[in-house]
Amino acid sequence: MDRLTLVLWIFDSVTGLGLLLLAGWALASPQLFRGIILFVAFSLMMSIAWVRIDAPDVALAEIAIGAGLTGALLLAALSRLGDSEPTQESMNRPIERSYRARTFRSLTASLLAAVAVALVFLILALPGDSEGLGAEVAASLDASGVSSPVTAVLLNFRGYDTLLELLVLLLALLGVWSLGGLPAQPVSPAVLVLDTLARILIPVLLLSSAYLLWAGTHAPGGAFQAGAVLGAAGVLLSLAGWQVRQRYTGVTLRLLLIAGPSLFLAFALYTIVAGQSLLEYPPQRAGVMIVLLEVAATLSIGTTLAALFVAEGPRNKEGQ
Amino acid sequence: MSSVPLFALVGAGLFCIGLYALIVYAHLLRKILAINVMGSGVFLVLATLADRTVNAAPDPVPHAMIITGIVVAVATTAFALVLMLKVAEKTGRAELPDERTG
Amino acid sequence: MEALAATVSWDACLIVLPLLGAIACFAWPNAAKKLALGTALAVLVSIASLTIRVTAAGAFRHAVGAWGAPLGIELLVDGLSLVMLSATAIVGLAITIYSAGYFKADVSSRFWPLWLFLWASLNALFLSSDIFNLYVALELTGLAAVTLTALAGSADALTAAARYLLVSLLGSLTYLLGVALVYHGFGSVDMAVLAGRVESTPVFWAAFSLMFVGLALKTALFPFHFWLPPAHASAPAPVSAALSGLVIKASFYILMRLWFEIVPADYSTFTNFLGVLGAAAVVWGGLQALRAKRLKLLIAYSTIMQVGYLFLAFPLAVAAAWRGALYLILSHALAKSAMFLAAGNILYCAGHDRIESLDRIAQRLPMSLAAFAVAGVSIMGLPPSGGFIAKWLMVEAALKSGQWWWAVTLVLGSLFAAAYVFKVVGYAFTQAEAPHTSIDVPAAMEWAALALAVAAVLMGLIAPWILASMEIGRAFPGAAIP
Structure with a gap:
């Protein structure tokens, strides 16, 4: 065992142990607020683990979604719970x-x-020589229209999973709205720091989102990571006290939310009517079509995630 | 030796820690955190073993599956949190009834 | 037009059309009701065309994206999936018609997209042959079911929905851990590919146990049934019908598929254990149903009992028992949704569903009470209903394979069912002391319940045709009984 391997092995062991400790600590923490912060730390450490096991795409998704958005959602929920929950003490005890x-x-x-x-x-007993589907993906990669294997799997080989997944996201928002949404957060007086931060960060986030989307065809990144960053921009805007004007929360919002799933479904319907296999790409145009689908999906994912954070429900009357 | 199976073992541990917290703690927010920890554990098992073949690119299929799983997890978490707030609004507590009395 | 009908893949239509319908209902809430009714009809046309095609040309697989397993996802259409899809279509149509009258305007526009999502995800689940895709379909189904449960908005419904959501997520994660182990043990997530590779190793059995526990939680097999009664009893009536009639069958269907397709051999200790759990569910569900004070709770406990019957097919382990179990899924789907819809009518009319105060409901809602009683015939397993055929097949399998104790369980279940159905019918004819106000129930809601109940009974008359359709493309495992 050379020195580098040893160092990496120690690093991995520390990361693994850290994950277990952070998870236990987050869940057992007497204060929910601290528990959530520890959970965010846990998610950040998860992304280190993803990098260590050669899964950069997953690492990006974990930082943006697992740590960033989930953390924001949890904290927002906790602060709303605080308003209606005077007996904080009893909440922390086990049953x-x-x-x-x-x-x-x-x-x-x-x-x-x-x-x-x-x-x-059992994990130790698993056969060490299982090949998985890496070879098959590599063999068909040229025909997939993109050169990033993960994007090829997500949008082409197993694109049907991705369609259903986009619908899970939309369904979650429909569920939140059907619960009647939440009362709007009181508009806090503009906090200078947050406002300045938003002004600087929003353009950066939008650029990162566009970059991730473009990179996804050949490198780690893609619609989900880009959409998550876009959603984070929306969350930041909402935290900084920005209000979306009424006229954009009706039809425009709905169109953005359904753009990704609708385009995907339109494609599915086309393949059905044309007598092809469901979601079968024409080989020459696969690349262009995947980019189009990803752009629409990014917009919808970003909007849906931001709307899930705001959770106010549609303000126009017809959407009750 | 490759350190790779290590994270699969950690994943198994996270699954069990999360499950314990899910069963034992009454507060819904804690239960939602527990579900997320369990999910991370499952994803680690799914991904880590994809990287076992030496000197070859890792299998991208589990990675794509995990990204799917992460998105499903954030969507359900968002819904679960709002549901929790509604339960708290109606019943005055963010807990499930029979677990409050034991 | 005929050429189009021949090339169109109707199986894919069953997934894509309701999804499009759901999105359309979301985009145009004002037209949601009409859009949903149109979607229901389109789904009905698709399932009819698919049935004609499969009956003529046999089972087939559909490679999504034209990649084929193991790289891509495959759909599988055979007798088993066809039966599940048809049950979903029939019950789905009735629920759609019923809901058009049931929901008030404000809840109505929220209900339609969620309901079409649920329908689409059930169809997707019954068509998939890929165990990871099944995970996504399970999540979609579970989330749609929970959002629909919470639609009732009461404190009971919201707590029940929260519990249901947590159980559902726990179930799918446990299932997914099993999928992860299967993938790493055998290098594929397609059932047909796995069928050729799986060996009876500890890794496989651990993976299968995880998948089994996850799915049993979602199916509400005793002792994992604790979440079901509050959820099914407090959801809006048409939602309860879908939950009891269809949603719990979805996870059982996956279990059955795994058992048929990839589990290498029968292990009698394990299957006997499942039989014991099933028998416990029959006794426990029956007792609780008898004790229930509210009609919808009674029906929910009856569902736990019926789930128990399904798990008796594992130890019986002969083809006839599996035919019986599948027949039971079908007839229970129709009969139980008829019961919930009828109970919904009673609630709608009387404003409550306390069994002891169902004064003269027989006079006020004769059709709904008839629907409840007729559906009860199938739940009890009396001839000529679908429930009778199902139990006959299972009892025969039990006696001929020398396992008479499972036959006793089945008969005991019928006695329980008879007791609680007559309890309700009895109170419906009893005159209470104080007269109650009542609200008129739309005719379509009464007809929907009665039509389903009658269909459950008539199913017994077309048994040969249904039994033949079940086995298109695959024979059930286990020896044929001479």
Whole structure:
């Protein structure tokens, strides 16, 4: 074992141990606020792990979505909960402190420890030579229209999964709106720092989003990472107290939300009527079509994520 | 030796830690955090093993699957949080009823 | 036109059309009701055309994106998926017609896109042959089901929805962990490819156990049933019909597919254990249904009991038992949604569903009460209903394979069902002391419930045709009974 390998091995072990500790700490933390901050730290450490296991695309998605947006969503929810929840104290305790509850907890813990040990043995017992589908992807990459293998899988080979996934996102927003949305946050007086930060960061975020989208065809990046960064820009704008004008929250908003799924579905419908396989790309035009789909998907993902954060529900009457 | 299976083991651990918290803690926000930790654990198992073949590019299929999974996770988390707020609004507590009484 | 009908892939239409309908309902909320009814008809045409094609030309696989497994995702249309899709289409149409009258204007425009999403995701699930794609379809189904449950808006419904959401997410994550192990053990997520590769190794059994637990949670198999009664009882009536009739069958369907396609051999300890859980579900569900004070809660507990029957097919392990289980899925889908729709009518009319105060509902809503009673015939398993055929097949399988104790369970279940159905019907004819006000129920809502109930009974009369359709493209595992 040469020195570099040893250093990396130690680094990985520390990262792995850190992940376990942070997760446990985040979940057991007596204060929810601290728990959320620790969870964000956990997600950032996850992205280091993704880099270490050669998954840069996932690392980008983890930073933007796992740490950034999920963290913002959790904190926003906690602050809204604080308003309606005077008894903060009782929220943090485990179910009960009685003898019965303690027995239940230790039983659960030992059972799960046994499951963990079993899983560890199984993972160690997995065949070391399993090839996966790497070779197949490489063989068909030229016909996919893009040169980044992950984008090829997401938009072409398993594009149908991605279509359904876009719909999960839209459905989540529909669900939030159907719950009646949340009352608008009181408009805080413009905080100078936040306002300045927004002015500087928004252009940077928009540029990064465009770059990630463009890069996705040949390098790590793509519609989901770009959309997440776009959504982050929306979150920042909303935090800085910007209000979207009424006339854009009706039809325009709806169109942005459905652009990605609709274009995907229109493509699906075309292939059905033309008697082809579902979502079959014409080989020469696959590259162009994937870029078009990704642009629409990025817009929809960004808008949906931002709308999920704002969570106010449509303001126009017809959308009740 | 390749350090790669290490993260799969961590993933298994995260799954179990998350599951424990999901069962034991009553507060819905904590349960939602627990689900997210479990999800990260599953994704680690899914990805880590993709990188086992030495000197070859990692298998991109699990990576694409994880990106799908991360997006599904953020969507469900966002919905779950609003649902939690609505439960708190109606019942006065962000907990599920029978777990409050034990 | 005929040329188009021949080339169009109707299976893909079953997924794409309701999704387009859902998005259209979201974009034009004012026209949502008409759009949804149009979508329901389009889905009906698609399933009819698909049935004609499959009956004539046999089962087929559809390579999405023309890549084919293992690189791409494949859809699979055979007798099994056809039965599930047809049940979804029939129940779906009835729910659509019913909901057009049930929801008030403000809830209505929120309901339609969610409902079409649910329908599309069920269709996607029944068509998929790819275990990761099934995970995405499961998440879509679960999320749509939870959002629909929460639509009722009451404190009960919201807490039930929150619990349902957590259970649903836990179930899909556990399933996904199993998928991850399968992928790394055998290098594919396509069922047909896996069928050729899977061996009976510890890794496979661990992966299968994880997938099984995740799916059993979502199917509400005893003792994982705790989330079901509050959710199914507090959701709006048409949603309860979809949840009990269709959604829990979706995860059971995946379980059945995995069992048929990739699980290498039967292990009698494991299958007997499943049978015991199934029997426990029958007894527990039956007792709780008898004790229930509210009509919708009673129907929800009856669902737990019916799920128990399905798991008896594992230890019976003969082809006839699987035919019976599938027949039960079909007839229960129709009968149980009819019951929930009828209960919805009673709630709509009387404003409550307390069983003891169902005074003279027989006079005020004769058709809905008839729907409940007729559906009860199938739930009890009396001839000539679909439920009777299902139980007959299973009881016969139990007796001929020398496992009489499962037959006893099945008969015991029928006795429970008879007791709780008669309890409701009895109170419906009893006159309460104080007269209650009532609201008129739209005729379409009464007809929808009755039509489903009658269909559940008539299913017994076309048994040969349905039994033949079930086995297009695959024979059920296990020995044929001489």
